Amino acid sequence: MPRTVKLKILAITLLSVGILIVLYGIHLWLGLLGSIFGLYYLYTILPSWNLFAKSITNVRSLGPNKVAVTFDDGPSLWTAKILDVLKTEDIKASFFVLGKNIERYPEITRRILSEGHCLGHHAYRHQKLRWRWLSQIRKEYDELTKVMASLQLKPDPLIRFPHGFKNPFCEWEARRRGWTICAWGRGVWDSRRPGVDVIVERSLKLKPGEILLLHDGDGDKENPDREQTYLALEKIIKGLKARGLEFVSLGEMPRCRN
Ligand SMILES: [Zn+2]
Missing domain, CATH: 1.20.5 (Single alpha-helices involved in coiled-coils or other helix-helix interfaces)
Known part of the structure; x- marks a missing residue:
């Protein structure tokens, strides 16, 4: 479980x-x-239950048949392959990246932006922030923004908390920085590598307006195995397209500036 x-x-x-x-x-x-x-x-x-800052929990406001595919914990070497699939299928996605992984793969991070995808904040490391003090949370986000600034990356003002876990300090800090919190509606546990078919089957249950969570990287491992996510992606996109669903990036959502 x-x-x-x-x-x-x-x-x-x-x-x-x-x-x-x-x-x-x-x-x-x-x-x-x-x-x-x-x-x-x-x-x-609960990632979708936010009390002190604005949040995105679905993409229904963009149209009746819109869905969003999002990737957490990257970039990794698999991100480049995932970007290839997104390019071939001509869809835009959203990536919530870790500072320590941006340092490892700055060029792949640049590619996310140059190919028109949304680049959001995740954290510098991948700690569970729900029992941390404000100063520790600030340090985590300061380090992430510092890495992004040093590489002249211009991310979207969006954040997804590691594991979706939070406390009021996390929300206040996001609000202070003008970041909108991004939750998701369907997680398919692809990071546990349950098999390509299982990932596809779970993902195709996506309903109109929902946000799908996948993983292109890992919070702990430098070289994670995301082959299953990569192999499942094309089938997921084709399956959802066949149902008449259209893909949006979370960067297209009206800015919920606080
Ligand atoms: Zn994560």
């Missing part, structure tokens, strides 16, 4: 047990404390 699903179950259990303790009058404060903690825990792990 994916870790995020386990965390969701834990948070919902905490919330439910807390509510039951209050309802049955066992211990009011213990129940309330459990419920509040469960709710907060759920907030930290």
